[in-house]
Structures are given as structure tokens and as C-alpha cells.
Amino acid sequence: MPTKIEKDAVSGRDTTGHEWDGIKELNTPLPRWWLYTFYATIVFALVWVVLYPALPIRGATGLTGWTARGAIVGEMAERANQQAPMLDALRAATPQQILADANLRGFALAGGRMAFANNCAGCHGAGGQGAPGGFPSLADDDWVWGGKLEEIRHTIRHGIRNTEDEAARATMMPRFLADGLLKPAQVNDVAEHVLSLSGRAADQAAAARGAAVFAENCASCHGEAGRGNREMGAPDLGDQVWLYGGDKAAVVHSIAYSRAGVMPSWNTRLDPAVVNMLTVYVHALGGGEAE
Ligand code: HEC
Ligand code: HEC
Structure with a gap:
């Protein structure tokens, strides 16, 4: 197809010699400055590839040995x-x-x-x-x-x-129902007593019976008035702050099965x-x- 390069009569420029259905294409070369810039970028890239990490050779470090990770x-x-x-x-x-x-x-x-x-x-x-x-x-x-x-x-x-960790804080509350220490009715009563400690609505008669159960089974850790004991890690039952929830079902669960929250030790993990x-x-x- 490339045929005759001619001079275009109108613009006075050369054609490329291509012709389609009588339409001829003018030869319009890239501006010099553009071309040289383009060559410069190629040279830059080649130098870069040699000096910096680009190819998977020499541990992909390039001649300078520089790496982003380093x-x-x-x-x-x-x-x-x-x-x-x-x-x-x-x-x-x-x-x-x-x-x-x-x-x-x-x-x-x-x-x-x-x-x-x-x-x-x-x-x-x-x-x-x-x-x-x-x-x-x-x-x-x-x-x-x-x-x-x-x-x-x-x-x-x-x-x-x-x-x-042997020095971990270790006190545990017994599982009063699961281990047969209290009967279901006693668990219910003492739960009502616990609810009354923080001023929650409670069955008064059951709470009164529960007070006796509490004195016998719970006061040693939670204190006579249920205000907690840090030596034992036994939380204050008289405030409104609960680890596991202060509704009756949660309190009953805590008493019946105990909870025994666990936290890892950090002195071997952290400086x-x-x-x-x-x-x-x-x-x-x-x-x-x-x-
Ligand atoms: C040996 C000590 C000990 C005894 C005895 C004990 N507790 Fe606890 N109790 C704890 C500890 C420690 C916790 C902390 C929760 C955990 O184990 O993560 C706790 C938690 C609780 C909670 C949950 C509190 C919350 O914030 O959610 C309730 C309710 C509770 N005890 C009630 C009782 C009752 C009622 C009794 C008696 C029937 C009792 N405890 C006897 C040590 C004891
Ligand atoms: C896997 C869960 C977990 C992670 C992780 C954890 N803790 Fe705990 N942390 C607990 C539990 C559960 C308790 C309460 C245990 C209990 O007494 O019933 C607790 C209790 C504590 C207490 C005692 C609070 C009190 O009222 O006396 C402190 C302080 C504490 N954590 C600090 C930290 C710090 C600091 C970190 C991070 C280095 C951390 N914990 C990471 C679960 C975790």
C-alpha cells in the first residue's frame, strides 16, 4: 500500500504515501521537544531499573541496594x-x-x-x-x-x-445451684435479696428469706451488706453497676452457675x-x- 510520497498542493507538506479512496494522509511528525522528552523518559526508566528495585534479580534491590522496606x-x-x-x-x-x-x-x-x-x-x-x-x-x-x-x-x-500466671487474681464464686450448694427456691430467694440491695423491685417476702441465705453463703465474699470486697474480687451488689446484668434472670444465672470472668496476664506479653x-x-x- 505505501506508495508515492508527494507534496500536498494546499499545505505544501509531504504526504505519508498512504491513500484510501482518494484521501491522502499528511505527514505530521511529532514536535522535536516532545520526541526528545519521550526519549529522555526511556533513558530515565532504564537507569532507574538498574539502580532501584524493579527486576527480580539480586534480591530485587538494584545496584544502589535501596529498598522501601529497608x-x-x-x-x-x-x-x-x-x-x-x-x-x-x-x-x-x-x-x-x-x-x-x-x-x-x-x-x-x-x-x-x-x-x-x-x-x-x-x-x-x-x-x-x-x-x-x-x-x-x-x-x-x-x-x-x-x-x-x-x-x-x-x-x-x-x-x-x-x-x-500463678499470681493471677483467682478467687471464684461457687456454682451454688450447679454444685448443689443451694436449692432452686433458695437461689430464687437470695436473688430477690440481691435485687433489693440495689433498690430494684423485689418480692419482699422472698427477699427477707434470701437475706438469711445471703448472710450464710455470700457475705463472706460480698460483705454483710453486699457492698463488695476487693480482696475477693467480689463486686458491689448494691450499686447500679453490673458485670453481667442486673435483671433477675442474669442475677439468678450468676448465682446458680457462677461466671468466673477471665483476663490474660500481660507481663509475659508486654514490655x-x-x-x-x-x-x-x-x-x-x-x-x-x-x-
Ligand atoms: C468465694 C467468693 C464468693 C462467694 C461466696 C459469692 N460470690 Fe458472688 N461473686 C464473686 C466474684 C469473684 C464475682 C465476680 C464475677 C466473676 O466471677 O466474674 C461474683 C459475682 C456475683 C454476681 C454478679 C455481679 C455482677 O455485677 O454481674 C452476683 C449477682 C453474685 N456474685 C451474687 C452472689 C450471691 C447471691 C452469693 C451467695 C449465694 C455469692 N455471690 C457468693 C465471689 C463470690
Ligand atoms: C480477653 C478479654 C480481656 C482482655 C484482652 C483484657 N481484659 Fe482486662 N478484664 C477482663 C475481664 C473479663 C475482667 C474482669 C474479670 C472479673 O473480675 O470478673 C477484666 C478486668 C480488668 C481490670 C480490673 C478492673 C477492676 O474493676 O478491678 C483491669 C484494670 C483490666 N482488666 C485492665 C486491662 C488492660 C490494661 C488490658 C490490656 C493490656 C486488658 N485488661 C485486657 C478481660 C480482658
């Missing part, structure tokens, strides 16, 4: 170096000392927030507000095991009723500096108690 590892090492003195200080200090030092405290609160989001929020909620089913709020002043710095740190370090940061962070969530 760059990040370097930056992270640098960051860790910068933080090392701070982390050392946080490891060596007691939570009290961290609270007293504005610098350490600020760092601990920021780091504690992140560590909390990564490790604790799944059970205790993003802001430590707790979750139904036995995950207590850490942001209120209602503590099962204690809200002083040392108490909080002990709970975090060793956890609760887990099998991995002591992080445990200290978490301690200060949880203490500052709203309910921290003075020593």
Missing part, C-alpha cells in the same frame, strides 16, 4: 533509638513516679492509649467503657479488684483467673515499660484512686 526499617530503628532513654526511664520508675513527672506522664499517657487500643480495647471497649458479658468499665470509679496504681498494675501484670504506661493510662481514664 528505608522504613532504618527509620523505625532511629525512632526506637530516640525513644530508648524514655522507655528505660518508664521501665525503672514506679507508676507513682511516672505520675509525678510531667514528661514521663505525658509520654506514658500517649503510649498507654496506643497499647490499650492494641491489646485491651477488644474486651474493654475503645475508651475502656467496658462491654456486656463481664468486661468491666475501666473508666468509672467502680472497681472489682481495686483502682489504686499498684492494684491496677497487679491486675494487668498477672490477669484474672487465667491458667498461665514492663508498656505495662507501666497502661497502668498510668487506665488510672487516668476517670476512676483512678489515690494511694
Whole structure:
């Protein structure tokens, strides 16, 4: 098909020599500047492929040895170096000392927030507000095991009723119905008594009978008036705060089968500096108690 290159009479430019049904095509070359820029990009790409990671050879590093991953590892090492003195200080200090030092405290609160989001929020909620089913709020002043710095740190370090840490907080409520310690009628009565403790509507006669059952079976852990005992991890039954719910069915279930909430221990999973940061962070969530 390419045939005769001619000069176009109207524009005075060459044709490409192609012709379709009498229509001829003008030869319009690319502007020089465009063409040279295009060649330059090709050269640039070739150089780049040789120097930087592009081909799966030499561990895909290119001649310079630079990799994006390597760059990040370097930056992270640098960051860790910068933080090392701070982390050392946080490891060596007691939570009290961290609270007293504005610098350490600020760092601990920021780091504690992140560590909390990564490790604790799944059970205790993003802001430590707790979750139904036995995950207590850490942001209120209602503590099962204690809200002083040392108490909080002990709970975090060793956890609760887990099998991995001998120092875990371990007290367990008996399964009063399941293990035959109380009869169904007694469970009902003592449940009514528990409801009355927090001012909920309760069957007065049953609650009165339940008071005797309570004194005999429950007061040793929950206290005479049911106001709880942190030594035993027995929650206050007289406030409106419930781990497992305060309606009758939930209370009966707690008494009949016990609950035994479990929390893992963290001292083998987290750096002591992080445990200290978490301690200060949880203490500052709203309910921290003075020593
Ligand atoms: C697998 C779920 C789970 C995870 C993860 C978890 N916890 Fe807990 N935590 C619990 C449960 C359940 C309890 C209550 C146990 C009980 O006494 O019945 C609890 C109780 C606590 C308490 C005691 C509260 C009180 O009222 O005395 C503190 C403090 C606490 N958790 C802090 C943390 C921190 C900090 C983290 C993260 C490092 C964390 N928890 C991660 C389940 C969890
Ligand atoms: C050995 C100590 C112990 C004894 C005895 C005991 N409890 Fe408990 N109780 C606990 C602990 C610890 C919890 C915390 C819940 C858990 O196991 O996760 C609890 C939780 C509860 C709860 C759930 C509270 C909530 O916030 O949801 C109720 C209700 C309760 N007990 C009632 C009773 C009654 C009624 C008795 C007597 C019949 C009794 N307990 C005897 C230790 C005890």
C-alpha cells in the first residue's frame, strides 16, 4: 500500500504515501521537544531499573541496594533509638513516679492509649467503657479488684483467673445451684435479696428469706451488706453497676452457675515499660484512686 510520497498542493507538506479512496494522509511528525522528552523518559526508566528495585534479580534491590522496606526499617530503628532513654526511664520508675513527672506522664499517657487500643480495647471497649458479658468499665470509679496504681498494675501484670500466671487474681464464686450448694427456691430467694440491695423491685417476702441465705453463703465474699470486697474480687451488689446484668434472670444465672470472668496476664506479653504506661493510662481514664 505505501506508495508515492508527494507534496500536498494546499499545505505544501509531504504526504505519508498512504491513500484510501482518494484521501491522502499528511505527514505530521511529532514536535522535536516532545520526541526528545519521550526519549529522555526511556533513558530515565532504564537507569532507574538498574539502580532501584524493579527486576527480580539480586534480591530485587538494584545496584544502589535501596529498598522501601529497608528505608522504613532504618527509620523505625532511629525512632526506637530516640525513644530508648524514655522507655528505660518508664521501665525503672514506679507508676507513682511516672505520675509525678510531667514528661514521663505525658509520654506514658500517649503510649498507654496506643497499647490499650492494641491489646485491651477488644474486651474493654475503645475508651475502656467496658462491654456486656463481664468486661468491666475501666473508666468509672467502680472497681472489682481495686483502682489504686499498684492494684491496677497487679491486675494487668498477672490477669484474672487465667491458667498461665500463678499470681493471677483467682478467687471464684461457687456454682451454688450447679454444685448443689443451694436449692432452686433458695437461689430464687437470695436473688430477690440481691435485687433489693440495689433498690430494684423485689418480692419482699422472698427477699427477707434470701437475706438469711445471703448472710450464710455470700457475705463472706460480698460483705454483710453486699457492698463488695476487693480482696475477693467480689463486686458491689448494691450499686447500679453490673458485670453481667442486673435483671433477675442474669442475677439468678450468676448465682446458680457462677461466671468466673477471665483476663490474660500481660507481663509475659508486654514490655514492663508498656505495662507501666497502661497502668498510668487506665488510672487516668476517670476512676483512678489515690494511694
Ligand atoms: C480477653 C478479654 C480481656 C482482655 C484482652 C483484657 N481484659 Fe482486662 N478484664 C477482663 C475481664 C473479663 C475482667 C474482669 C474479670 C472479673 O473480675 O470478673 C477484666 C478486668 C480488668 C481490670 C480490673 C478492673 C477492676 O474493676 O478491678 C483491669 C484494670 C483490666 N482488666 C485492665 C486491662 C488492660 C490494661 C488490658 C490490656 C493490656 C486488658 N485488661 C485486657 C478481660 C480482658
Ligand atoms: C468465694 C467468693 C464468693 C462467694 C461466696 C459469692 N460470690 Fe458472688 N461473686 C464473686 C466474684 C469473684 C464475682 C465476680 C464475677 C466473676 O466471677 O466474674 C461474683 C459475682 C456475683 C454476681 C454478679 C455481679 C455482677 O455485677 O454481674 C452476683 C449477682 C453474685 N456474685 C451474687 C452472689 C450471691 C447471691 C452469693 C451467695 C449465694 C455469692 N455471690 C457468693 C465471689 C463470690
